[in-house]
Amino acid sequence: MADQESDETGALLNESAGRLFGSFDEKDIRAVEQGQWPDTAWAKVEEAGFPLALVSEAGGGFGIASAEAIALLRIAGYHAAPVPLAETMFANRLLSEAGFDVAEGPATVVVAESGAFALAKHGSDWRISGRAAGVPWARHAETIVLLVEHEGKSFVVRLKRGVASIAPAMSFANLPADDVAVDAEVAADDVRPAPASWTPQTLKAAFAALRVSEMAGALARVMEITVGYANERVQFGKPIGKQQAIQQQLAVLAGQAAACGGAADVASAAFDRLDVIAIAAAKVRAGEAASIAAPIAHQVHGAIGFTEEHRLHFFTRRLWGWRDECGSERYWSKVVGQAAIAAGAEGLWPFVVSVGAVQGA
Amino acid sequence: MSFFTFPNPPVSPEAEQLRGDVRAFLAEELKTMPPHRRAASWSGFDADFSRKMGQRGWIGMTWPKQYGGHERTSLERYVVLEEMLAAGAPVAAHWIADRQSGPLLLRFGTEEQRRSVLPRIAAGELFCCIGMSEPDSGSDLAAVRTRAEPVEGGFRVNGTKLWTTFGHRAHYMLLFCRTSGGPSDRHGGTSQLLVDLKTPGITIRPIVDLTGAKHFNEVVFEDVFVPSSALIGEMGNGWHQVTSELAYERSGPERFLSSFVLLAELVRVLREHPSEQATIAVGRLVSHFVVLRQLSRGVAWLLQNGRNPAQEAAVVKDLGALVEQEIPDIVRSLVEIEPGSERTAELARTLHYTVLAAPSFSLRGGTREILRGIIARGLGLR
Structure with a gap:
């Protein structure tokens, strides 16, 4: 029964997410890409409660499965929603797992190499120092969450706005991806032991799982826009979608969109377990899907799709950017490949099956 | 939001338990078979192997018990299939019948056809081949020319099927043919027949493929009499089927x-x-x-x-x-x-x-x- 209720809540949430994200228009997306904070859009997202979707019911969430919560990001990706939803959902998950209250306002997470930040005891408080580049939405975040190792243990650190100094930069997708530097004292209350499952590697994988879901949504949208265009655009007296050469290309695009969707299902199901290999495989496949699909979408659109005015690039730029965020195909292929080769010839198939062992859970 | 649906199947504990049995079986059966032979996988034909699978209940797994099936789920069947393929087991003998001929007969076949054929397929003793492609009908299946002319008590079949995988080792063919009209009628006028390949007038000639193997065939029908009881489903419904x-x-x-x-x-x-x-x-x-x-x-x-x-x-x-x-x-x-x-x-x-x-x-x-x-x-x- 609980599962069924969770499913129904999930379906309702998806519906309201579709309505809300669909109400943001291209003006909103452009404003954010030019550096503005989307205050109206974000207020609506908060009002809907989405930032708490990955938090347990006791922590203020909806009591839905993580995979259902992550499905919201697929919808956000489909609409190129110009809000830091993945970042805030993830930050709140980390905060609540470490026993903090969830964040007020937008938040983000720093995914950095092990050792990029250091903690030192400073009386009863702490001193934190370090820097990271490409932290999504950092300049707008009320709370920045970090995972920092200290004497063999991991700690979740909460930085309130103003503690870190932030140099604005933009990502490939024209979204905020700032340099964050910190060398400051933080109160004892802002540093808590992380659950044992959180390491720099699992943190990166978990964030990657969210990106894969966003990618699946964006790619589904790219397919929809492109098929729609092929049915409308008339050349040689008929819609270009009637040409076999175009049809074959769109079929390839559809296959890649399906693969990216499958990857998102694998990654979402692996999120709670922090199954690094499963998420790694999903990120690799999603990245490849983006690399194959985006050029087809542009080819079919011709010159109009290469303009700033046309919305196609909102989605293709995000796909190109998200491929590299939270670990590229190259990065995660190495992780999967090492484990696969270690499994050996006889162990290879059992390894493949084990990666997907609890899919659908 | 998406053109195609790929649901997320639930976990099946029964299926995962079955996986262990299948792996143990394969480890024993394939232990002397070198990888370059296992690479042929579902092109590898071994009637003994198929019979052993039938004995274990791994053919016709999802079919009703009354037809020799085992009423297991598609996910359980999936586990058996993928374990066989990943190991490179020689499954070709029963593969086509298990995958498509059996399900087709279950859906469209007569009660007599189901009772006489399905239990033997599930036992791994009866093998089927596909009668679709022809010399002038490859990708364009609706261009089928093989004709089954209705005659007293059945049909007289003339024509040629091509690229018939393991036709020379199969017992039955599921023949897609024209029972009325001509190629210009396209999808109309086509039907399917369940043909016993021992019937007089059928000549099966293996064609060597570029790997040197004989797996596909040319199957020629010359005035072959097929009884009306061989009709699968409805006359003229062949395209849909x-x-x-x-x-x-x-x-x-x-x-x-x-x-x-x-x-x-x-x-x-x-x-x-x-x-x-x-x-x-x-x-x-x-x-x-x-x-x-x-x-x-x-x-x-x-x-x-x-x-x-x-x-x-x-x-x-x-x-x-x-x-x-x-x-x-x-x-x-x-x-x-x-x-x-x-x-x-x-x-x-x-x-x-x-x-x-x-x-x-x-x-x-x-x-x-x-x-x-x-x-x-x-x-x-x-």
Whole structure:
């Protein structure tokens, strides 16, 4: 029964997410890409409660499965929603797992190499120092969450706005991806032991799982826009979608969109377990899907799709950017490949099956 | 938001328990079979092996017990299929009947046909072949010319079927033919017959393929009398029936695991000192398999729920064939295959077979171009 209720809540949430994200228009997306904070859009997202979707019911969430919560990001990706939803959902998950209250306002997470930040005891408080580049939405975040190792243990650190100094930069997708530097004292209350499952590697994988879901949504949208265009655009007296050469290309695009969707299902199901290999495989496949699909979408659109005015690039730029965020195909292929080769010839198939062992859970 | 549905199937504890039994069986049965022979996988024909599978209840798994089936779920069946394919088990003898002929008869066949044929298929004793392609009807199946002319008590069949896989070892053919009209009628006037291949007037001639194997055939019908009881489903409904049969044909994991034995052999050779390039390449391929399994299990789940996953099956087959076909060149890019090298000898033999077999991966069961046409139709483009 609980599962069924969770499913129904999930379906309702998806519906309201579709309505809300669909109400943001291209003006909103452009404003954010030019550096503005989307205050109206974000207020609506908060009002809907989405930032708490990955938090347990006791922590203020909806009591839905993580995979259902992550499905919201697929919808956000489909609409190129110009809000830091993945970042805030993830930050709140980390905060609540470490026993903090969830964040007020937008938040983000720093995914950095092990050792990029250091903690030192400073009386009863702490001193934190370090820097990271490409932290999504950092300049707008009320709370920045970090995972920092200290004497063999991991700690979740909460930085309130103003503690870190932030140099604005933009990502490939024209979204905020700032340099964050910190060398400051933080109160004892802002540093808590992380659950044992959180390491720099699992943190990166978990964030990657969210990106894969966003990618699946964006790619589904790219397919929809492109098929729609092929049915409308008339050349040689008929819609270009009637040409076999175009049809074959769109079929390839559809296959890649399906693969990216499958990857998102694998990654979402692996999120709670922090199954690094499963998420790694999903990120690799999603990245490849983006690399194959985006050029087809542009080819079919011709010159109009290469303009700033046309919305196609909102989605293709995000796909190109998200491929590299939270670990590229190259990065995660190495992780999967090492484990696969270690499994050996006889162990290879059992390894493949084990990666997907609890899919659908 | 999405043109195609790939559901996320639930975990099946029964299926996972079954997996252990299947692996133990395969470890025993295949222990003396070298990888380069296992690379043939579902093209490997071994009637004894099929009978042993029938004895274990692994053929016709989802069919009703009254027809010799075992009333297990599609996900359980999926486990048996994928374990067989990944290990390279010689499943060709029963594969076609289990995959498509049996399900077709269950859906459209007469009670007599079900009772007489299905239990023997499930026992691994009766093998079927597909009677679709012809000399002038390959991808264009509606151009079928083989004609079954209604006569007293049945049909008189004339025509030629081509590329009939294991026709020379099969007991029955599911013949797609024209019972009225001509090729210009396209989908109309076609029917399916269940033909006993011992019937007088049938000549089966093996055609050697480029790997040197005899697996496909030319099957010539000359004034062959087939009783009216052989009609499957309705007269004139052949097109509808044969397209459902094709959905079964395209739906399984054999559509992406054809080169898996080669990948395993690559890992065997790489294991001691894998380069970074090799590690990345293997990781990428494994990632593909993880996602292909996810999609393919979704297709199995659609079948379980009585849906027709023709579009989704075409997507998986198209994606799967690309991966199957790129594996040989990836192996070549990572390992120097030198004549006389002990270390790479078995990899070389497996590679050799797979290179030769690979062109068929995107031909059999519908060419890549036909599949993409089906996908385009699903996108509303045609």
